[in-house]
Amino acid sequence: MSAQVLTVTSGKGGVGKTTVTANLATALAMLGKRVTAIDADIGLRNLDVVMGLENRIVYDLVDVVEGRCRLRQAMIKDKRQPELYLIPAAQTRDKTAVSPSDMVLLCDQLRQEMDYIVIDSPAGIERGFRNAVAPADKVLIVTNPEVSAVRDADRIIGLIEAEEKGPGQLIINRVKPQMVSRGDMLSVDDVLDILAVELLGVIPEDERILVASNQGLPLVMHGLNGSSAGEAFRHVARRLDGESVPFMDLSVKPTFMSRLRAFMSGQN
Amino acid sequence: MSWLDRLLGRNETSGQIAKQRLQMVLVHDRADLPPGLLEQIKDDIIQVIARHTAVDTANVAVHLEQNARENRLIAEVPLLAARGRRG
Ligand SMILES: Nc1ncnc2c1ncn2[C@@H]1O[C@H](COP(=O)(O)OP(=O)(O)O)[C@@H](O)[C@H]1O
Numbered sequence: 001m002s003a004q005v006l007t008v009t010s011g012k013g014g015v016g017k018t019t020v021t022a023n024l025a026t027a028l029a030m031l032g033k034r035v036t037a038i039d040a041d042i043g044l045r046n047l048d049v050v051m052g053l054e055n056r057i058v059y060d061l062v063d064v065v066e067g068r069c070r071l072r073q074a075m076i077k078d079k080r081q082p083e084l085y086l087i088p089a090a091q092t093r094d095k096t097a098v099s100p101s102d103m104v105l106l107c108d109q110l111r112q113e114m115d116y117i118v119i120d121s122p123a124g125i126e127r128g129f130r131n132a133v134a135p136a137d138k139v140l141i142v143t144n145p146e147v148s149a150v151r152d153a154d155r156i157i158g159l160i161e162a163e164e165k166g167p168g169q170l171i172i173n174r175v176k177p178q179m180v181s182r183g184d185m186l187s188v189d190d191v192l193d194i195l196a197v198e199l200l201g202v203i204p205e206d207e208r209i210l211v212a213s214n215q216g217l218p219l220v221m222h223g224l225n226g227s228s229a230g231e232a233f234r235h236v237a238r239r240l241d242g243e244s245v246p247f248m249d250l251s252v253k254p255t256f257m258s259r260l261r262a263f264m265s266g267q268n
Numbered sequence: 269m270s271w272l273d274r275l276l277g278r279n280e281t282s283g284q285i286a287k288q289r290l291q292m293v294l295v296h297d298r299a300d301l302p303p304g305l306l307e308q309i310k311d312d313i314i315q316v317i318a319r320h321t322a323v324d325t326a327n328v329a330v331h332l333e334q335n336a337r338e339n340r341l342i343a344e345v346p347l348l349a350a351r352g353r354r355g
């Protein structure tokens with residue numbers, strides 16, 4: 001069986017691509033899959049620190065592409081999982097050191113040995129984005145429920161359709177249920193209305209994401225209970241693996257006051 | 269908006285405003301036609317039609333409409349002559 005290549009992208013920076021890549025790759029590995037995560041954000045290497053593998057880097061993506069090492073030598077094994085690897089980005093080069101066809105070639109070399117290849121895309125819509133999307137079998141678009149992030153996601157959806165990688169699947173990250181229930185944040189339905197694309201996951205805002213990256217231990221590894229974002233990432237992994245997992249209920253439990261307010265506004 | 273909201277002078281929620289603004293912005297993004305250009309098109313349409321008949325220029329409206337990723341330019345050009353002829 002040949003691996004499926006998943007590219008995580010967004011257009012806008014800072015929406016959670018690296019966080020999603022680290023947690024998804026790890027969650028898939030925890031399901032017993034053979035997974036390689038690739039950091040395609042050349043010059044702004046980050047996936048290594050979020051995954052806690054920064055101390056083990058010898059070779060990187062550009063070393064592989066330029067033939068300074070074999071592919072296997074650049075694959076850092078995450079010892080906490082049976083089959084999870086990271087190919088880190090080069091830190092002192094730029095996006096032009098790699099071409100879209102280099103990425104296709106590299107992924108083709110890996111396909112036979114893996115079940116999933118998860119690629120962390122840089123922000124933007126230029127070379128780095130095209131490198132990340134070129135080998136993709138499926139594009140995962142990460143967005144936040146805010147105007148600028150959704151606008152950029154719409155642009156990305158157009159671009160991946162043009163590259164015949166579409167339509168892509170959506171992950172809405174950093175949802176704050178309290179704000180949504182007050183009407184002060186775009187809801188999941190609002191975003192889906194606007195983007196008209198398939199929903200793959202809804203990840204709540206969760207402080208433990210930051211704690212996890214402080215520690216270099218992706219949130220999905222933090223034990224099985226008590227983390228809603230971790231649980232949401234595990235659900236996404238299972239959906240990718242073909243299981244039908246219902247979306248988590250993130251709505252805020254109604255209080256007397258909120259019910260009264262809903263009644264008064266005719267929204268009950 | 270509910271009667272209570274109106275009573276308390278409350279406006280739409282910022283979430284609703286965000287959604288409306290996004291929809292407007294994306295219509296233009298997807299059509300690759302900036303809002304300012306629409307104003308110019310409107311002026312041009314007025315000029316062309318005014319050569320043939322009197323236009324109610326203050327009430328001309330031009331906007332983009334979108335369904336299922338297809339864009340349509342809608343122009344509404346009220347004519348002054350029509351009113352006179354009927355009356
Ligand atoms: N669901 C979340 N809850 C809280 N913080 C988050 C969440 N997702 C991402 N973050 C934080 O947002 C910041 C940007 O995330 P990152 O994954 O680096 O984005 P990108 O790779 O798109 O630039 C990081 O500080 C990360 O910890």
Ligand SMILES: [Mg+2]
Nearest residue numbers: 017018041046
């Ligand atoms: Mg990143």
